[in-house]
Amino acid sequence: MRPIILLIFIIQIPFLSNAQQGIPYVNNYTKNDYDAAGRNWAVTSDSKGNIYAGNNNGLLRVNGSEWKLYPVPGNKIVRSIFCDDNDRIYIGSFEEFGFFESNIYGDLVYTSLSDSLTHFKFHNEEIWNIVSLRGKVYFRSFTTYFTFSEGKVEAVNLPFTLLYLTTVNDHLYGYLLDKGFYSLDGNKFNLLLSENQLGNSNITGVLPYEPEQLLLFSTNHGIFLYDKKDRVPWKNEVNEKLKSAVINRVEMTKDSVYVVGTISDGIYAINKRGQLLWKINAETGLANNTVLSLCCDNDNNIWAALDNGIAYIRNNSNLEFINSFRQDIGYVYSAALKDGLLYLATNQGLFYIPKNEPFSGIKPIEKIEGQSWDLSLIDGQLFCGNNEGTFEISGQQVRMISDIKGGTCIREGVIHGQDVLIQSTYTYLVAYKKDKSNKWTFSHVIKDFMHPVRFVEIDAQGNIWAQHFYKGVYRIKLSTDLQRAESATLVDLPTPEKKKRAENLLKIRGRIVLSGNNNFFIYDDLNDSIQPFDYLDKQLTGYKDIRKSIYVDDNLYWLICQGEFILVDFSQKNVKIVQEIPFSSLYNDLPDNDENVIVLPGNRYLFCLSNGIAILHNKNQIPKLDWKRQLRMEYIQSVDDSYNAHLLPLVSKQVPKIQYAYNTLIFHVTFPHFSGENVKYSFRLEGVDKEWTIPSQQPLKEYARLYPGKFTLHVKVVDNLGNVLGTIQYVFEVETPFYASPVAIFLYSLLLLGLVALIIQLTNRHITKNRLKALQEQQALHQKESEQQEHKITQLKNEKLEAELTYKSKELASSTMSIIRKNEALAEIKSELTEQKEKLGTQYPHKYYDKLVKMIDSNLSSEDDWLIFQSNFDRIHENFFRNLKATYPDLTSTDLKFCAFLRLNLNTKEMAHLMNITIKGVEVGRYRLRKKLKLASESSLVDFMIGFK
Helix, strand or coil: CCCCCCCCCCCCCCCCCCCCCCECCEEEECHHHHCCCCCEEEEEECCCCCEEEEECCEEEEECCCCEEEECCHHHCCCCEEEECCCCCEEEEEECEEEEEEECCCCCEEEEECHHHCCCCCCCCCECCEEEEECCEEEEECCCEEEEEECCEEEEEECCCCEEEEEEECCEEEEEECCCEEEEEECCEEEEEEECCCCCCCCEEEEEECCCCCEEEEECCCCEEEECCCCEEECCCCCHHHHHHHCEEEEEECCCCCEEEEECCCCEEEECCCCCEEEEECCCCCCCCCCEEEEEECCCCCEEEEECCEEEEECCCCCEEEECCCCCCCCEEEEEEEECCEEEEEECCEEEEECCCCCHHHCEEEEEEECCEEEEEEECCEEEEEECCEEEEEECCEEEEEECCCCCCEEEEEEECCEEEEEEECCCEEEEEEECCCCCEEEEEEEEEEECCEEEEEECCCCCEEEEECCCCEEEEEECCCCCEEEEEEECECCCCCCCCECCEEEEECCEEEEEECCEEEEEECCCCEEEECHHHHHHCCCCCCCCEEEECCCCEEEEEECCEEEEEECCCCCCEEEEEEEHHHHCCCCCCCCCCEEEECCCEEEEEEECEEEEEECCCCCCCCCCCCCCEEEEEEEECCCCCEEECCCCCCCCCEECHHHCEEEEEEECCCCCCCCCEEEEEECCCCCCCCCCECCCEEEECCCCCEEEEEEEEEECCCCCEEEEEEEEEEECCCHHHCHHHHHHHHHHHHHHHHHHHHHHHHHHHHHHHHHHHHHHHHHHHHHHHHHHHHHHHHHHHHHHHHHHHHHHHHHHHHHHHHHHHHHHHHHHHHHHHHHHHHHHCCHHHHHHHHHHHHHHCCCHHHHHHHHHHHHHHCCCHHHHHHHHCCCCCHHHHHHHHHHHCCCCHHHHHHHHCCCHHHHHHHHHHHHHHHCCCCCCCHHHHHHHCC
């Protein structure tokens, strides 16, 4: 596994004096982070890497992924904490003490011990600290201490005030107010140092020193050495400062560093020689100066319970910080070490740290102000590229060597056989050459190229590669006299996209490497072309946006990419990642897109920050720790469709079985990491996932609505390169739902048989019903057919009657016409007879004339003919006369005749002949009839008669 620098431990900078110290990285957790009260009274850790804090609201636990609060009875303040070898977390509160233990579900469960003191009456006892010796746990209040051993709790009342109790080297020690320093043997206190011997100073800490010596930490008299006979002041660099800072808590790290927490001045770290290694207070990164408790965790890092918050101090690392100069110097862009002085180029000018002075003594170089981009030490000369030009620095002396503004980068190379320095600026490329005294000096500005350039590199062929601030990368060829640019072209990358520009310029092992579109390309000088660099693409998979390379040696380079610095070794066939520094380990406090690493002598590296720097000491040895972090299951939720949840046992002799109704499972895992490293979790459920899930920073995975069966979940935690840091697995079984169980199947069989019987019965009933229905339908059809036949017969009868009526109407009309013709003939005969009589006169005797006239008149439409006609007409036309007479009672017989002749559609002349009247008489009769019938003048009398029923 590659080493990853994630934790920060401060060691003095070798090239500076002891007065110049850095500090470790500090991560402050506030009440907004852990969602509890601000004040924390105690802090400890367990063997799994969990951190516990005694908070005003209860017990806090953080596992590397999440915080959780566990209240105690009465929601009391947790004043003290102690974790034993079995990870039982003892807590002390007001008139309450006991312990938390993890149950099989991964949750903490509280057991009160104070409740078992049935014969003891509390008198405002508050448990201020807890210690353990040979299996017995001691809970200390000011006037009583309680012991817990083999399940039994005892109370020991004291006639004095016990201010402090601790164990060192298998001995129990205590400080009694106004009495002195004592050892405790059984329940007996033995005086070791009287109050006078202590100089009337309260002891708040005891730590081992040499085999026969102890360090005694007093509140306001500093630190004493105790050799079991007497005490003497311990000579160290900070004793006087500690006296005024008021020592409150102490802790010793695994590499024997004494960490001292104070009331008013934060935290001090002192080695066994009494040298101050670092000091952190509110001015240098600590959230609060009042330290109420300290703990060294399994990774040898420090946790501090503060008056407001919790601080995590990365102690186990080779990185140190100077992250807050008293004078705000702005963003640091570059740095250089020359003649024991450290120079820093910032956006506010150039600064230096004098010899034998602390970092707080940083001072400006007076003649250089404004944006300083670059510091380059070449052949013993220190160049500073600034907004106003380029300066040579020697001590505090400044000499301008170029007035071309905005020098951003200088590179040494050979072009057309000439040694030269090429400098990029806001406008021109500048050339420097050596003078007669072999010193680099300004030569000339290169003509025909005027662009703002951030970085330049020179390849073995003498080509200049210039990274423009915005456009991309130029390739420039100079004339043989180096005076002008013969060609300058933007470099296009051979990608499927049209005109894809190179974005970043790198130089690795003498070769020009370009990056863009998250891929690498290399300049092939033999073929004078840009080619895909597949080798580097494969070797650096997972690292995105590599935008800068920094030379360490021929094989070792720092690469700056998205979110981190990586130190890469190119000496072997396969690229090796030597170190990784996430931006988060540097507070993410770097210049935007101008991150920089400066190589210092002695395998040290300086990282440029905002108003500060960080220094990595790779030669310093980090203590090897026996403890190894492990991935573990935190808890498992079994959820139903209504979001009701059950917890599953993490440890069980049998495979846990899950009700099918709760077949959605949420697995919560944890891997203790507080150092900002980029760990990710991947899951694979056998039978569900064909492949591992994509690694994610989320420490949980949900599997919804699993089918019945036995499953094995595999979980792994990986680093940024995919290296596996830990694995676990969990076996469980989802029960078959009741509807698929053997009992249910038997019931289904019975139900099926009953259903078959019911279907048969219903089928028979349906068949019978259909038969009856068919019979009814046949009968209805037969009846319908009979009705249709009867209707047809009736229709035929009606048609016959209608035909007969038509026939009789025709006969009646024919008979009427015959009468009309007969009457016409008789009338003509009578007229002719009358004419002859008139002509013949007496020649034609009257008696013959009168006889003939009488015979003719007797045969003209007599009343008997009319009665016969009326009777026949009434039968044929459905009682026409009766209905007409009933409707219009005023009608006379003559009117009825008119009506009958009108129904027969006879014309006026025909009616006149039949009635033996004149045409005028017919018209008068028609007029009278119209009045009686009350017909409008526009209505047809004939149509009315034909339509009358």
